[in-house]
Amino acid sequence: MEAGIVGLPNVGKSTLFNALTSAGIASENYPFCTIEPNVGAIAVPDPRLGVIRGFIQSEKIIPAILELVDIAGIVRGASEGEGLGNKFLTHIRNVDAILHVVRCFEDADITHVDGAVDPIRDIETIETELMLADLQSVESMRDKAARTARTGDKDAKLRLAVLEKCEALLAEGKPVRALQLDDPIEQKTLAGLQFLSSKRVLYVANVEEDDLEGKGPLVQRVRQRAEELGGEVIAVCARLEAELSELDEADRAEMLESVGLEEPALAVLTRAAYHLLGLQSYFTAGPKEIRAWTIPTGATGPQAASVIHSDFERGFIRAEVYSVDDLIELKTEKAIREAGRLRVEGKQYVMRDGDVVHFLFNV
Structure with a gap:
């Protein structure tokens, strides 16, 4: 990212x-x-x-x-x-x-490129260029999607529908990131189009x-x-x-x-x-290193384990998790475990920012 x-x-x-x-x-x-x-x-x-x-x-x-x-x-x-x-x-x-x-x-x-300092004008200059470039991309992709959609291709029909929504928004002078899509499939389609003003x-x-x-x-x-x-x-x-x-x-x-x-x-x-960027960190801690690992917000335990090694995801058994606040309060991992504050989480666990984790796996 x-x-x-x-x-x-x-x-x-x-x-x-x-x-x-x-x-x-x-x-x-x-x-x-x-x-x-x-x-x-x-x-x-x-x-x-x-x-x-x-x-x-x-x-x-x-x-x-x-x-x-x-x-x-x-x-x-x-x-x-x-x-x-x-x-x-x-x-x-x-x-x-x-x-x-x-x-x-x-x-x-x-010297300012436009002769005077005006931050709103500067923002609009870049936003406009991104939207104009996106309009060019929409026109090119729309025509191709329309031709394919006429053959009955379902993906092309979906792509065309999303492109038409983007075109309408851009014509109003609004960036693609302002487009509200509730359908997860449409959201995925939009993400794949890589519009500049969607960033x-x-x-x-x-x-x-x-x-x-x-x-x-x-x-x-x-x-x-x-x-x-x-x-x-x-x-x-x-x-x-x-x-x-x-x-x-x-x-x-x-x-x-x-x-x-x-x-x-x-x-x-x-x-x-x-x-x-939609990122968060979890930590591993041991005598050799204390490390922050980067994961997308919403990542599960196995997905988080995979950033250490792909085998960790494939052989994931469970994660032993505690918080930094637990460590501050109880001072040691041993005390955290004895106090019953060490959580045992399975494959469906959604990671929290700042988790301190030990992964158990078998490959």
């Missing part, structure tokens, strides 16, 4: 990406790796890992990882191939969610240092727009975060205190992006 960072030129998108994908966001226990140019993997900060280590001694901590793609900047006409439009659209089609960086600060030394969006308001909480008028306009679209907003000062990412732990803590932050805003952003 990947999140793509998008935005107009000169909104701070690359500054934010570089800060996120520097090792500075995490401690020495949080690995970072660059997969290829403009693609990075970052640790998801999770204080629960440290809490677990306070009760279970382990050689190392391994956090969950979030993959990010720094997508080429967009300009008006991208849907027609202007600028790097084709590259932008290809990359955004391949990600699962969008982090839309919006400029919410004034700076005479940083979930988190708006990242890039602010100045005097508005770190995002209370200024520009950010409030973005919040209002996001609320109308069912989205969320995270305020981040990309310039400050870039500076923080280059400091050692002690200097970073001092700088955070001086600006009134408890942690880098990038940590908040990373966690928000993780949940935007």
